[in-house]
Amino acid sequence: MDINYDIIVVGAGHAGCEAATAAANLGSKTLLITMDMNKIAQMSCNPAVGGIAKGQIVREIDALGGYMGIVSDQTAIQFRMLNRSKGPAMWSPRVQSDRMKFISTWREIIENTPNLYMWQDTVIEFIFRNGAVAGVKTRMGVEFFAKSVVLTSGTFLSGLIHIGKVQIGGGRISEPASYGITEQLQSIGFKTDRMKTGTPVRIDGRSVDFSLLEEQKSENDFHKFSYLPSVERRLKQRSCWITYTSESVHEALREGLKDSPLYNGQIKSIGPRYCPSIETKIVTFAQKTSHQLFLEPEGETTNEYYLNGFSSSLPLQIQLKALQRIPAFKNVHIFRPGYAIEYDFFDPTQLYPTLETKLIKNLFFAGQINGTTGYEEAAGQGLIAGINAHINCHGGNPFVLHRDESYIGVLIDDLITKGVDEPYRMFTSRAEYRILLRQDNADERLTQKGFDVGLATTERMQLFTKKKSEIEKLVDFVSHFSIKADRINPFLESLGTTPLKRGTKLIDLLLRPHIKIETLANEIAPLREVLDSIKDRKEEIIEAANITIKYGGYIERERIMADKIKRLEDIRIKDKFNYNEIQSLSTEARQKLTRINPETIAQASRIPGVSPNDISILLVLMGR
Template identity: 80%
Template sequence: MNSSYDIIVVGAGHAGCEAATATAKLGSRTLLITMDMNKIAQMSCNPAVGGIAKGQIVREIDALGGNMGIVSDKTAVQFRMLNRSKGPAMWSPRVQSDRAKFIETWRDLIENTPNLYMWQDTVTELRIENGAVTGVKTRMGMEFSAKAVVLTTGTFLNGLIHIGKVRINGGRISEPASSGITEQLKALGFRTDRMKTGTPVRIDGRSVDFSQMEEQKGEDDFHKFSYLPDIHRSLTQRSCWMTYTSEAVHAVLRADLHDSPLYNGQIKSIGPRYCPSIETKIVTFSEKTSHLLFLEPEGETTQEYYLNGFSSSLPLQTQINALQQIPAFRDVHIFRPGYAIEYDFFDPTQLRATLETKPVKNLFFAGQINGTTGYEEAGGQGLIAGINAHINCHGGAPFVLHRDEAYIGVLIDDLITKGVDEPYRMFTSRAEYRILLRQDNADERLTEKGYAIGLASEERRSLLQKKEEQVKRIVDFVSDFPIKADRMNSFLESIGSSPLKQGVKLIDLLGRPHIDIRVMQEQVAPLKELLESIGDRREEIIESADIHIKYNGYIKRERIMADKITRLEDIYIKDKFDYNGIQSLSTEARQKLTRINPETIAQASRIPGVSPNDISVLLILLGR
């Protein structure tokens, strides 16, 4: 067996899988080390991918040439586009996945990726020489050398599981924790802390009274994650189910709060604000008499269900007693209880924008090790870390996505600039340029970038070019096609839209609410002929053209704003100042600028505690 590789990826979760397949695809000889080859890309919490802002990240991964979107589409048992009632900047795709098939599909992909090799073992130590990583050592006593290492350790670093007063060392239930790496890096000066997350009970569907619940079916239209046209949902689609907690449920939970690790002092680490446990909900929102729960299928045929909204670390019997107060769960049988888990993470302000660590060269962090939560956030980081690990080994300019280019860029910039004080989760509200960063145009934003570095295929690039050509045909047509008032007014009045006083171009009508290309094709025969000539991906192209037409003014305005900020991204200041010696800066600014050592003026402006006045001082010192 070969002991020398270009890149070693430690951990085969969502970050590790994206990192390893990216580096191998780019041409680096890659070793993926995982504790259990049967749990590659394990969905540790809910069996779902995407959601608000997260769905945009998955589409970005796909547009760049990553794999999460492909695997998610192939293994989906339900698809929904969230936020349809809002504008397209807020639309977010989400799927329920078959947990077992998700793992199988990823493993098949990894085993058949050239340049990618696997080893089942636990890494206990990094080999570091002259300030650079040179390889790893494992629990089995193996030593592997590499030019770069990507750490994607998830919740396994000194993981500790809590179920009431029961404590178990583990990275996931029935899986051992990993020790050694935190202690080694801490000795080298890395700042580390602890975080906490949790997961709900898994329920046997045979014990559920579904007649007491509200069914939530999926959608079956052209939307999906992958831009590749031959990737489809092929599994039998299944419903989710909704129910609510009640005062009776809350009473059972409150009576045993003294046994909750969250409230008896057993857990001291930081938990997620936006995905709280059920015991946190009843304390924080004590005025609420009920909370919404979603019962989600774990696969195409399994009876196992995930109870979204009921994360808990309360004792097993307390969880069961509380569930039995809900009519649908009066006779409930569970496969395993919910639990909380504490684990080590590292302050992400110790990272460069490439996700390479500042203290150790060629060492990259991705995923929950950086204080994030979510498969999608992990996958996005893994892809960027993998790309840059390959570049470090073989040469080339660093690959960095800016805040106006991708949610992945927002995510990484937030981490390295602001750090984290709780598990970081992506939201659309974190992005300043939501109209630019839509789920429908991730290919327009990123596929050329992915192609330029060798990750996105020629097929992807060709599909993008054809899509852009067809969208332009539609936009050009509606911009020039005249509409006469006397021929259109009866139709407009029939749909509640104000009549025309004079002739207009078709594009002017398409700017109205509730009037889109699909509606107008039935009224304008030449438009219908044009749309029928499109062929493949017709619905996707029509939707893209509609968005370009309706939101063109907003898109242009936001682009102008982004370009102004981008100018500050081009003013590099890394290592140019001794901030502690600049007395005209505030004390907080001196401390934070010294600790983070930002790459650009724009990054410095986003550091909490660095004021506009501090930025002005730096610009003056630069002669601007």
């Protein structure tokens, strides 16, 4: 067994798996170190992937050549496209996954990835030489050496679990916490703090009266995460179920607030604003008499269910008492209670856009230790860290995604520029160019980039090129094909839309909200022939063409805005100023610019506390 590698990845969660496979597929000899090889890519909370904005991240990972989308499709037991009633910029794919099959599928990928090796152990400290990381030391006393190290330790650094007044050291229930790394990094100047997250009770489905729940079935159309046609959903699809809390439930929960770690001072760290515990909901939204809950299956065949919306760290008996006041759970049996967990994270403004740390060369951070929450945010960071760790070893330009290119770019830029004061969760509202960053066009935005860096395969690039050609052919046809008014008016009148007074191009009809390409094809034989000529991924191509046509004006306007801002991304200012000496800058701007040392004028403009006037001063000093 060798002890020398190009890259070591510490932790095999969602960030670690993407980082390790990306680095290995690019050609780096990579070692993935994990506490438990049977918990690779464990879904610590809900066994679900995607959702609003998160689904876009998964599609981006897939377009670049990562694996989360593939694994999610292959292990999905329910698929839904959220926000269908809104515009395509808001559409977000989501799957409920089989927890155990998700792990086994990821492990199969890792074990069959060339250049990728595993070691089961706990890393307790880094080995540093001349201001750079050189390797790691494990609890077993083994030393491994590498040119780059990616730390993806999730919630395990000094993890502490809370169930009422009960406190248990651990990174997840029944899994030990990790100590040593935080203390070592603090001693050399890294800023660290504590965050809190939580998870709900797990319920035995045999004790649930499903007749009292509202069923939510899986959707079954062409949508999925992966752009590869060969990747399909292969498991039996299962329903999720909806119910609600009541004032009686809230009454039971209030009885336990005095023993709640969140309210008695036991937990001092900040929890997620956008995924609050049930006790936080009844306090923050005291006027609400009910909250929606989703009962979601944990696997294709298991009776274990996850109660989404009922995250809690209240005492066990309080959780149980409140559940039993929901009619469907009157006789409920639980497998384990909900719990909160506190853990160490590092201020992400200590990172470059590549996710390399500013204090130590060749050391990368990815995932929850950067202050994020969610599998998808972690996986996106892991992919970028893995690519850049490889580049650090073998040469090449840093791989950085910008805000107008991807949600991953928005995520990383927000982290390194603004920092975090609560667990960061991605939303579409965080992206100023969300019309450009749709779930349907992640391949258009990123597959060429993934191919150029060496991660996206030739097969993937060829599939994208063919799809792009088919879309262009279809859009070109409707842009030039004319239809006479008397030929199409009966059809328009049947739809309840205004008839034509004169002939027009098909594209003008498609700008009407209720008319789509596939609808027109039923009436216009030449268009139907064009659609019939599309042999593969027809529905995907038609949907993409519809969006391109209907939202073309909005897309173009946003692209112009993005291009204007991008000019500021080209003005590099890193290490060009001693900000403390520029007295014309505000005091807050001098402090923040010194601490973050932004790469470009554009990044500087996004730092909270740096005003437009401060940016104008920097532009003048740059001779602009």
